[in-house]
Amino acid sequence: MRILVQKFGGTSVAGLDRMQMVMGKVRNALNRGYKVIVVLSAMAGETNRLLEMASKWSDSPNRAELDSLVVTGEQVSISLFSMLLNDNGIKARSLLAYQIPITTNDDYGNARILHINGDRLRVLLAEYDVLVVAGFQGQTEDGRITTLGRGGSDTSAVALAAALRPDAECEIYTDVDGVYTTDPNLYGKARKLPKVAYEEMLEMASMGAKVLQIRSVEFAKKYNVPVHVRSTFSDDPGTLVTQEDSSMESVLVSGIAYDKDQARITLRKVFDRPGIAAALFGPLADAGVVVDMIIQNTSREGHTDITFTIPQKDLKETIKLMEQIQGELGATEIAYDSDVVKVSVIGVGMRNHAGVASKAFAALKNEGINILMISTSEIKITCLLEEKYGELAVRVLHDAFRLDTHDYEG
Amino acid sequence: MRILVQKFGGTSVAGLDRMQMVMGKVRNALNRGYKVIVVLSAMAGETNRLLEMASKWSDSPNRAELDSLVVTGEQVSISLFSMLLNDNGIKARSLLAYQIPITTNDDYGNARILHINGDRLRVLLAEYDVLVVAGFQGQTEDGRITTLGRGGSDTSAVALAAALRPDAECEIYTDVDGVYTTDPNLYGKARKLPKVAYEEMLEMASMGAKVLQIRSVEFAKKYNVPVHVRSTFSDDPGTLVTQEDSSMESVLVSGIAYDKDQARITLRKVFDRPGIAAALFGPLADAGVVVDMIIQNTSREGHTDITFTIPQKDLKETIKLMEQIQGELGATEIAYDSDVVKVSVIGVGMRNHAGVASKAFAALKNEGINILMISTSEIKITCLLEEKYGELAVRVLHDAFRLDTHDYEG
Numbered sequence: 001m002r003i004l005v006q007k008f009g010g011t012s013v014a015g016l017d018r019m020q021m022v023m024g025k026v027r028n029a030l031n032r033g034y035k036v037i038v039v040l041s042a043m044a045g046e047t048n049r050l051l052e053m054a055s056k057w058s059d060s061p062n063r064a065e066l067d068s069l070v071v072t073g074e075q076v077s078i079s080l081f082s083m084l085l086n087d088n089g090i091k092a093r094s095l096l097a098y099q100i101p102i103t104t105n106d107d108y109g110n111a112r113i114l115h116i117n118g119d120r121l122r123v124l125l126a127e128y129d130v131l132v133v134a135g136f137q138g139q140t141e142d143g144r145i146t147t148l149g150r151g152g153s154d155t156s157a158v159a160l161a162a163a164l165r166p167d168a169e170c171e172i173y174t175d176v177d178g179v180y181t182t183d184p185n186l187y188g189k190a191r192k193l194p195k196v197a198y199e200e201m202l203e204m205a206s207m208g209a210k211v212l213q214i215r216s217v218e219f220a221k222k223y224n225v226p227v228h229v230r231s232t233f234s235d236d237p238g239t240l241v242t243q244e245d246s247s248m249e250s251v252l253v254s255g256i257a258y259d260k261d262q263a264r265i266t267l268r269k270v271f272d273r274p275g276i277a278a279a280l281f282g283p284l285a286d287a288g289v290v291v292d293m294i295i296q297n298t299s300r301e302g303h304t305d306i307t308f309t310i311p312q313k314d315l316k317e318t319i320k321l322m323e324q325i326q327g328e329l330g331a332t333e334i335a336y337d338s339d340v341v342k343v344s345v346i347g348v349g350m351r352n353h354a355g356v357a358s359k360a361f362a363a364l365k366n367e368g369i370n371i372l373m374i375s376t377s378e379i380k381i382t383c384l385l386e387e388k389y390g391e392l393a394v395r396v397l398h399d400a401f402r403l404d405t406h407d408y409e410g
Numbered sequence: 411m412r413i414l415v416q417k418f419g420g421t422s423v424a425g426l427d428r429m430q431m432v433m434g435k436v437r438n439a440l441n442r443g444y445k446v447i448v449v450l451s452a453m454a455g456e457t458n459r460l461l462e463m464a465s466k467w468s469d470s471p472n473r474a475e476l477d478s479l480v481v482t483g484e485q486v487s488i489s490l491f492s493m494l495l496n497d498n499g500i501k502a503r504s505l506l507a508y509q510i511p512i513t514t515n516d517d518y519g520n521a522r523i524l525h526i527n528g529d530r531l532r533v534l535l536a537e538y539d540v541l542v543v544a545g546f547q548g549q550t551e552d553g554r555i556t557t558l559g560r561g562g563s564d565t566s567a568v569a570l571a572a573a574l575r576p577d578a579e580c581e582i583y584t585d586v587d588g589v590y591t592t593d594p595n596l597y598g599k600a601r602k603l604p605k606v607a608y609e610e611m612l613e614m615a616s617m618g619a620k621v622l623q624i625r626s627v628e629f630a631k632k633y634n635v636p637v638h639v640r641s642t643f644s645d646d647p648g649t650l651v652t653q654e655d656s657s658m659e660s661v662l663v664s665g666i667a668y669d670k671d672q673a674r675i676t677l678r679k680v681f682d683r684p685g686i687a688a689a690l691f692g693p694l695a696d697a698g699v700v701v702d703m704i705i706q707n708t709s710r711e712g713h714t715d716i717t718f719t720i721p722q723k724d725l726k727e728t729i730k731l732m733e734q735i736q737g738e739l740g741a742t743e744i745a746y747d748s749d750v751v752k753v754s755v756i757g758v759g760m761r762n763h764a765g766v767a768s769k770a771f772a773a774l775k776n777e778g779i780n781i782l783m784i785s786t787s788e789i790k791i792t793c794l795l796e797e798k799y800g801e802l803a804v805r806v807l808h809d810a811f812r813l814d815t816h817d818y819e820g
Contacts, residue, residue, distance in 0.1 A: 016466060016467060019467075050486070053486075053490065054489075054490065054493065056426060057426055057429075057490050057493050057494055057497075058493045058494065058496075058497045059497075060497075061493045061497075062492060062493050062496040062497075064503070065489045065490075065492045065493045065496070065503070065504055066489070066493070068485065068488075068489040068492075068504055068506075069485070069486060069489035069490065069493075071485075072482035072485050072486055075478065075479070075481075075482050075485075076460070076463075076479060076482055078478075079464075079475045079476070079478040079479035080463065080464065080467050080475075080479065082472060082475045082478075083464065083467050083468045083471045083472050083475045083476070083479075084467055084468065086468075086472040086475070087467075087468050087469075087470075087471075087472075093474070093475070094475055094478055096478075096555075098508060098553075099553050099554075143508075143509050144509075145506075
């Protein structure tokens with residue numbers, strides 16, 4: 001049995017005409033000899049409508065009940081789509097998470113998948129040609145409804161494919177037709193990548209190239225499930241997100257990511273002594289603020305400056321927390337700035353090759369772009385820049401590595 | 411453990427302010443020492459919205475998928491109400507049918523309850539003070555979602571109380587504050603009955619006094635669950651629907667029912683020979699047309715006239731069916747009329763007492779009301795009248811049995 005898992009997002013199921021388009025994709029797969037598992041999101045806007053309703057009822061809704069409320073959006077999608085398939089002579093049925101089951105932990109609103117009953121799916125696939133599964137949802141071991149967090153339907157699809165290894169492949173249909181070297185809205189010369197490594201995709205996703213939910217990529221990487229990213233509205237082959245292979249290693253740079261949802265905080269003349277970092281970042285972690293880049297300058301006269309970046313939405317709370325611990329840290333000043341942007345050069349090939357960083361810095365310098373902060377990992381070089389230089393930096397780096405024409409191999 | 415099952419309909423959960431009113435009823439029961447099972451319907455209009463959506467997708471939607479779609483309405487209600495209770499310090503959780511489970515047969519759209527896991531409910535009631543259960547829904551033995559038919563939430567409530575005998579009582583909250591001797595909109599002198607027997611309620615419900623879903627009354631009768639019918643919007647004690655007791659037997663007439671959704675068909679000069687009734691009513695039963703009153707006149711010269719009544723909505727189809735078999739029956743004419751109304755005198759005490767029928771006929775005759783058809787059962791006398799006389803007949807009969815002041819005991 002060859003199984004194809006196809007996931008479609010909210011805009012792909014937003015009405016009857018869209019669903020008919022989705023049915024075309026399903027029929028195509030059936031014609032190619034697959035049994036199909038369709039994973040659907042709620043219709044565009046529906047999850048937000050339900051969340052807004054909940055917020056009218058409660059300032060801080062019970063999380064288990066909130067999950068039980070919002071999953072109704074996907075239930076509507078899968079029931080309607082299953083009706084459509086049946087009306088068109090396709091043997092299909094809908095499946096809610098508990099009917100499989102997809103078992104998760106009980107972290108309501110952000111649950112992690114623990115197990116999927118693949119045997120049950122195989123039994124059902126012997127009876128039906130298409131199973132229409134509600135994305136985004138799971139159930140705890142004692143039978144309560146959970147959700148996997150925003151964009152969780154991607155994770156549902158990858159997890160279902162993982163549960164049916166080695167017989168299943170996975171396609172994620174989105175508004176875009178694949179993964180690009182950079183955001184095409186930012187730079188017209190962006191080129192679609194035929195293939196990208198999980199690690200690169202993780203860096204790109206977390207940097208704002210929001211094609212796939214990060215957790216779905218982590219899941220795909222963990223279970224080695226190749227994921228095709230494709231467009232609902234074309235027949236283009238899209239991008240294959242897959243394990244790094246030898247051909248990828250020769251590619252030094254795959255893409256340039258861009259993220260302007262950044263704010264920078266600097267604490268001046270903090271005591272330079274053990275425990276200061278813990279005293280500083282502990283309260284932020286407790287408050288759920290994700291700190292990204294951190295720089296600590298070398299000490300002078302027992303004091304040092306510490307700079308770090310956070311998402312803009314957390315700026316207000318972060319400043320409040322810093323003011324509370326300012327005395328303890330000995331900081332003379334709390335400076336902040338949200339007119340900054342993060343630009344990253346990403347590529348798994350970098351790992352074995354020097355020179356990418358210096359080439360990037362040189363390209364930025366040639367355009368007179370000042371770098372505020374630098375952070376590097378094995379497969380990524382990130383620069384924090386003044387916001388006004390962000391788009392220029394993307395274009396300059398894209399050109400420097402000639403990403404518009406071919407993979408950059410040094 | 412004393413358990414109170416409280417059911418609230420769509421208008422009682424139609425918004426936050428209404429739900430707060432419902433919460434008041436629940437809190438009241440908790441203060442009186444009960445554990446509470448709240449059964450909720452979908453918000454008013456929601457089930458129709460979902461059905462209309464389905465009808466856009468499909469002319470004849472797959473029935474299992476349709477059930478899976480429409481139950482989302484109740485899921486929204488119970489999640490929101492559980493949030494509200496939790497926010498107000500009441501230990502509560504929502505329960506979908508599969509989480510109990512409420513097991514039904516697989517007659518999608520009109521499923522019958524086979525079993526409810528009362529032990530599981532008792533375990534949950536040890537942990538929670540209030541369980542908020544989705545009405546109208548069940549699941550098949552192999553885990554698919556079913557619905558119990560329109561108004562099925564009444565049946566859910568009664569069945570839950572039955573599963574928790576002898577510890578549970580049942581309250582059904584509606585827009586009206588009880589069961590009346592006749593429709594108060596029809597006759598201002600209608601009086602609320604403190605108590606009514608299951609059998610009387612069945613006759614009244616099926617005759618148009620639509621306070622409770624018929625099946626819920628059948629269920630209550632079968633398992634002997636007393637049901638309190640009360641108003642969400644008052645503290646009035648309402649009406650207790652219960653087993654007939656000796657005090658009821660002395661009451662000859664409890665109420666006058668009225669139903670104008672009637673059409674009458676007459677087939678003239680049908681062959682009077684064995685098998686004719688089967689040939690006539692078989693096709694109607696196959697088409698799902700419920701025939702109510704039937705009259706066959708005595709035969710003349712091998713022919714007879716047959717008259718019967720059906721719901722008005724089935725008139726067109728019935729005439730079509732009659733035309734198809736007209737030749738076989740030998741009928742010379744098919745006459746029909748929808749300007750008719752059915753008025754019934756109901757009371758369990760009639761069983762042991764003559765004279766009720768003659769009193770009713772005399773009362774109608776005194777007002778010059780002509781009776782078109784008569785049908786009687788142990789606890790009911792039904793007259794079909796010209797529609798224009800319907801409301802007058804109700805008032806005349808109500809007065810004749812002096813139902814405005816006290817129970818009629820002959």
